[in-house]
Amino acid sequence: MATRNWQVKRLSAALGAEVTGVTLANADAAEAADIRILLHEHMVLFFPGQFMSAEDQIAYGRHFGALEGHPNLKERTPKEHPELFRLVASQGGIADEWHTDLTFLPRPALMSILNMKQCPEVGGDTMFSNLVAAYEGLSPPLKELCDGLSALHDAHPHDRADRTAIHPVVRVDRESGRKALYVNEHFTRRIVEMSGPESDHLLAYLTRWVQQPPFTVRYRWTAGTIAMWDNRFTQHYVVNDFVGERVIERVTVMGDQVQGTAPRWRPWPEVVGGTSSMSRHDRQLARHLKARIAEAAE
Numbered sequence: 001m002a003t004r005n006w007q008v009k010r011l012s013a014a015l016g017a018e019v020t021g022v023t024l025a026n027a028d029a030a031e032a033a034d035i036r037i038l039l040h041e042h043m044v045l046f047f048p049g050q051f052m053s054a055e056d057q058i059a060y061g062r063h064f065g066a067l068e069g070h071p072n073l074k075e076r077t078p079k080e081h082p083e084l085f086r087l088v089a090s091q092g093g094i095a096d097e098w099h100t101d102l103t104f105l106p107r108p109a110l111m112s113i114l115n116m117k118q119c120p121e122v123g124g125d126t127m128f129s130n131l132v133a134a135y136e137g138l139s140p141p142l143k144e145l146c147d148g149l150s151a152l153h154d155a156h157p158h159d160r161a162d163r164t165a166i167h168p169v170v171r172v173d174r175e176s177g178r179k180a181l182y183v184n185e186h187f188t189r190r191i192v193e194m195s196g197p198e199s200d201h202l203l204a205y206l207t208r209w210v211q212q213p214p215f216t217v218r219y220r221w222t223a224g225t226i227a228m229w230d231n232r233f234t235q236h237y238v239v240n241d242f243v244g245e246r247v248i249e250r251v252t253v254m255g256d257q258v259q260g261t262a263p264r265w266r267p268w269p270e271v272v273g274g275t276s277s278m279s280r281h282d283r284q285l286a287r288h289l290k291a292r293i294a295e296a297a298e
C-alpha cells in the first residue's frame, strides 16, 4: 500500500475518505485488496472522476464478492444488467430515510458500490453514519442492555412486510472486535425481547441516536463519482432537498454473516400466537418466530 500513488483525504472525524490517483475500471486484485483495507479504515470511500461503465462497475464489484440484484424492487433493476440497482429521483427513487442496505435479509449486503450517474449541481448530498462510533457513544448500562438484545427487521418499505429477519442489536466484528449499533429506522421494527411499547421507545431512541452529526459525514456529489461503503458498520441517508434529476446505479456485494452476542432474554411476548391486544409488530414478530419454530421442526 505504501508504494501506491493514491491520495487519501479524510472527510470528517467520524468516517469517510476521498481517494484520487486510482482508476477503478482497471483495478487488479492486488489494488482491490488495498482498497478493502482502506474501506475497513474509513467505512465509506469516494472516488471522484471515475465515469465507469456498468460493465466495468460490475467487474470491479466482483473483486469483493458475489453480486446480487435487488431482492424486491425488480422495477428498479435494468433488464440488461440484473446485478444493477438503479434509483431515478424523478421516478420516486430517493433513499431519504436512514438505513443500512437490505437488513430484512438473513444475510444483508456486505458492501455497496454506487455510481453517481447524474446529480443536481447543488443538493442531493448523501450522509453516512459510523455505527461503531454510535455504539461507543452509549452509556455503559445502555451498551450492556443493547448487547443482550435482538431485533426484527422487515421489507415494509418495499411492500414486503412478510420478508423478515432477526439480527443482534449490536453486531460484533470478530476479526477486529468492533461493535456496531445495528438498528435502522427504515427496516427495524421490533426489539424481540421487550414489550411493544418498550421496543418502540428504545428503537426510536437508538435509530435517532445513530443520526447524530458527530457520527456522520456528508458528501457533495459530482457526476462520475464512485462510492463504496461497508454496509456492516454504516447507515446512509440522501438529503431530499434538490430540484432536477438524480440517478444512481449500485452493485451490491452479498455474503454478510451478521454476528453478535446471543440474546440474554427470551422473546417477549413469550406466547407465540395472536391476541387482539397485540400490535401489528407484535403479530409480525409472533409470525416470524412461529415460522422459525415450524422450520426447525421440519
Ligand SMILES: O=C(O)CCC(=O)C(=O)O
Pocket: 087, 095, 101, 112, 114, 125, 126, 236, 238, 248, 250
Ligand atoms: O442515492 C444515494 O446516494 C444512495 C442510495 C441508496 O440508499 C443506495 O444505493 O443504497
Ligand SMILES: [Fe+2]
Pocket: 095, 099, 100, 101, 236
Ligand atoms: Fe441504501
